[in-house]
Amino acid sequence: MSDIAAEGPIPGDAQPHQGLRGAPSYLTAEHGLAAWFLTTDHKRIALLYAAALTVFFFIGGAGAVAIRMELFTPQADLLSADGYNRMFTLHGTVMVWFFLVPSIPNTFGNFLLPLMIGARDLAFPRLNLFSWYLFIGAGALLVYALVAGGVDTGWTFYTPFSTAYSQSYVMAAALAVVLVGFSSIATGVNFIATVHMLRAPGMTWFRLPLLVWALYGTSLVIVLATPVLTLVLLLIVAERAFGLPIFDPAYGGDPLLFQHLFWFYSHPAVYIMILPSFGVVSELVTCFSRRQVFGYTFMVYAILWIAVVGFLVWGHHMFVSGQSLYANIVFSFLSFIIAVPSAIKVFNWTFTLYRGQITFDAPMLYALGFIGLFTLGGLTGLFLASVPIDVHVTDTYFVVAHFHFIMVGGAVSAFYGGLHFWWPKITGRMYPDVWARFAAVLMFFGFCFTFFPQFIMGFLGMPRRYQVYPPEFQIWHVLSSSGAVLLACAYLLPMGYLAWSLIWGDRAEEDPWKATGLEWRTSSPPPRDNFRTMPAVDTGPYFYHPDKEGPRHDEPEAHQNQGRET
C-alpha cells in the first residue's frame, strides 16, 4: 500500500493514504473545505460527526468537572446555587442528546453500516449530510442557551417548574433538543432504509453482523420514540411562551402528563444509548476470542425484545410521582421482564470466550470492562424495578450511579473500544498498543472509583441534584471526585496517542485484527466507494473457525471473511 506514490499532502496528515490498485482513499479522494462540508460520503460525514461530538464531549465533561469539584466539600465553594443547577443541567442535556444518543450510531454507524452490509453508501446520502447540519444548528442553539445564561431545569424539564417557575433559557434549550431530535430521526430513517435496501447479494437478515442488528434496532426506537419528545417539548414551549395551559394544574392541566410523555421517549432513549454498544461489544469479543458468537439468533432476538419492551417500561421512572399503585405494579413487572434479554446478552458474551484463543488487545480490554460494568449496572436495575426499594433510592445517588454504570461504564467504554478497534480502518494508522491497554485498564478502575461510592451514598439517602449536603456523605463524595480525576485522564489519554498515531503511527494493513466483517476486506482507509469490487456473501458473520472445530493455536488466520469477490 505504501509503495504507491503519494498524490499530495493533505492538512493534518503528513503522508496521504491510498487504497489498493491506485484508488485513492476516501480521505484523499477530494480536497478542500467544500469537499468536506458538502460531502455526501458516509465516511466523511462520520468524521464530521466525530469532530462535533468531541466538542460536545468536552463541554459536557466540563460540566461534570465543575460538579465533582463543587461536591468535594459539603459547603458551597465554587458555584452559586443557581450556578450549580445550571451546571448539572448543562452536563445532562449535552451528554444525553449531544453525545450519548448520537455517539455510536452517528460515528461508527455512519462509517461502518454501509461497509458491513456491502453497500457503497447509505440509502440517502444527502439526508445524512442534512442531519449533520441539523445537529450543528441544534448544537449552536444549545450553546447559545448555555452562554446566554444557562438552563436550570435539569435535563428532564419537569413541569410546572420548567413552564412557570424557571427564569432561565428553557425555550432555547427545548428547541435545540427538538432540532437534534429531527437529526436523530433523519439518521434513523436512513439506517432503516439502508439495511432494508442495500444489503450485498447473499447478505440475508440472519447473516448480518450484530452491530448492524443493534443499529437497526436502535433506529427503529429512534424513529418511533423521538417524535414524542418533540411533541412534549413543543408543548412546553407553547405553555411557556403562549400560556397555553397543558401542564398547569391551576387551569386543570396535569404536570404528570409531562412526565409520562417525557419518559415515553426518555426510557427508550436509554436503549438508544446502550443498544449500539451491545453491537460493538459483540464484534470485539468474537474477534479477540477467535470464536463465533455464542447463540447468534438469541442475540438478535434479545436486541429486538429490548427494542420493543423498552417502550413499555417508562412508568418505572414515576413510582413516587403519584401515579396509581396498579400502574406501579404493571410497570415494575415489565421492567423485570426487560432484564431477561440483557442477561442473555451478558451470558452469551461470556460463553463466546469459552474454548476461544483469547488475546488482550486494547479493544478486548474495553469490551471485558464493558461486560463487568454493564452487568453491575444491570443488576442494580433490579433494585430500581422493585417498587419498595425504588421508593427509597429513586432521586438519590443510587440512581445516578445506576445510569452512569449503563451509559458511561457501558456505552462510553464500548465507544472507546470501538474507536480502537476501527481506528486502523478509519485512519489507516495503528495506535501505540501499550498506551492503549493502559488507558483501557485506567478507564475501568477510574470508573469504578468514581461511581461505585455513589451507590452507597445513594442508599444512605444522599439526594441527587444537591449542591450542599450533610457532612456524613462527604467521604463518598471525596472518593467519587478523586476517581473522576483518574477517569478524566483515561478519557484524555487516548485523544493524545490517537492524534499522535495519525502522523507517527504504523500504517495499518487491510485487516489488522484478522476479523471477518466486510469492512475488513477493503483497504484501510477505504476508497470513496468502499470496495474495489462489490462483495457477495455466502456465510454468516464471525466465521473465525469452521463449525466443527475450535480456533487453532498456531493459525490465527483460520478465519474467513464474510464476503467474496464478485
Place this chain on the structure above:
Amino acid sequence: MDIQLWPVAASDVAARVDAIVLTLLLITGAIMALVLVLLLTFAIRYRRGSPARRGELPELVKKEVEIGWTAATLFLALFIFAWAAATTLGDARPVGDALEIHVAAKQWMWQTQHPNGAREIDALHLPRGTPARLLMTSQDVIHSFFVPAFRIKQDVLPGRLTELRFTPTQTGEFPLYCTEYCGTLHARMGGTVTVMEPEDYGRWLSAQPQGDDIGHEGAALFVSLGCSGCHAGRGPVRAPGLAGIWGRDVQLADGRVRHVDESYLRDSILQPRRDVVAGYEPQMPSFSGIVGEEELLRLVAYIRSLPGGQP
C-alpha cells in the same frame, strides 16, 4: 468519623424494604460473582496458546444452556417481582386511627400541621408506634418528601393531594430531604423529623402555641367564603348538605358514584361542575384561585368534622 454503610431503619416500612434489599443483594451478588468468575476463568484458561482443550463446543453447552439461563433469569425476575409487588400492596393497605398530618410544600420550605392545629416549619414531631398519615400538597412546583430512615418518599404535587403512610418505630431525629428538583435552593429544602415516645409527644404538643385546630379554622372559612349560604340551607339556592357525607359514596348526576374523600372534596371546590351530585343543578362557582392550598385543607377538615344529621 465513623463510616456508615447502612441507613438507620426507623419505621415499619424500613424493616420490610431492608429485607428485600438484603435478599436482592445476595442474589445479585451471586450473579455478579458468577459472571466475574466465568469471565476471569475463561479469559485465563483460554488465553492464546494455552494448553486447554479447544474444538467443538460440548453438546451440553449448545442450545440447552441458552434456554436454561433464559428460563432461570425469567423465573428469578418473576420471583423478585412477586415479592416486591406483594410488599407494595401490603404497604398501601389503609390503617385505622392514623395520626393525620397535613404537609404543604413550597419553594423552599416544608410546613406541617398537626390535627390540633399546631404548626411546624421544616420540622415534624411524631409519636413512636402510632401510624402516621401524611396528606401533602404543593403550592408551586413539584417537591418530594423523603425520609431515608423511614425508607419513604412521595412526590408532592401542586393541585393534588398525595399521601404517605408509615409507623415510626424508633425515637430520634431523622433528616428530611426534598428529592424532586425544585429550583434554586432545592438542596437546602430539608428538615428534621423527630420521633418521640407517645407521652413526650403529648407533652410537646400541649406546649405548642394553641392555634385553633384546623377544623375550627375551616368553619370560619366556611362562613366567610359564603359556602354556608347555600350548603347550610340558609340561602335561596338549594345545595346538598354536607353533614355526615365524609366517607360515604354519593350518586352523581351522570350515574357515576364517588367516594367522599379529600380528593373528591378538593375537586368539588375547585371544579364544582365535574362531579355534580344527583338531583342538584350545576350552579356552584369554582373557587379555584380564590381558596389557597392551606385554606382547602381547613375546609376539608371542617367538612369531615361535621357529625351526621344537622350541619
